[in-house]
Amino acid sequence: MPKYVVATVDEIPPGHRKVVEIARRSIGVFNVKGSFYAIRNKCPHAGGPMCEGVTSGLVRSDQPGVYDYVMRGEIIRCPWHGWEFEIATGQSWFDPAKTKVRAYPTSVEPGEILAKNPELQAAGYQPGPYAGETYEVEVDRDYVIINL
Ligand code: FES
Numbered sequence: 001m002p003k004y005v006v007a008t009v010d011e012i013p014p015g016h017r018k019v020v021e022i023a024r025r026s027i028g029v030f031n032v033k034g035s036f037y038a039i040r041n042k043c044p045h046a047g048g049p050m051c052e053g054v055t056s057g058l059v060r061s062d063q064p065g066v067y068d069y070v071m072r073g074e075i076i077r078c079p080w081h082g083w084e085f086e087i088a089t090g091q092s093w094f095d096p097a098k099t100k101v102r103a104y105p106t107s108v109e110p111g112e113i114l115a116k117n118p119e120l121q122a123a124g125y126q127p128g129p130y131a132g133e134t135y136e137v138e139v140d141r142d143y144v145i146i147n148l
């Protein structure tokens with residue numbers, strides 16, 4: 001499963017998002033209360049740019065006149081016609097069995113681990129004895145990864 005580094009952790013603070021293009025797909029990467037999630041930026045209704053909509057929550061009620069506002073900041077609302085989806089899963093709550101958007105697994109990895117390229121090492125590659133001239137590159141941050 002190819003993985004793509006899409007941002008540093010501090011580039012997407014809680015409550016914010018970043019829309020990226022990966023493998024000819026537009027994908028929204030969200031920080032919801034410190035956890036990162038990625039969903040396709042294409043609404044299943046009519047293809048709207050869903051990840052550009054407002055985030056909100058859901059209203060829940062057990063009886064008339066009594067309600068709770070739940071999942072605050074965990075719902076994305078498509079800017080074209082208002083269909084809503086859970087950011088963490090891509091699941092809709094109005095038609096959960098049939099309507100959802102594609103969600104992609106994400107992870108956060110430290111730069112020093114990414115720089116060592118553990119996938120190559122796991123595949124059996126070893127660094128050779130010769131190396132070209134190199135320059136200092138910053139790798140001391142944590143990075144948000146999408147796995148497609
Ligand atoms: S295109 Fe998203 S709600 Fe219609």
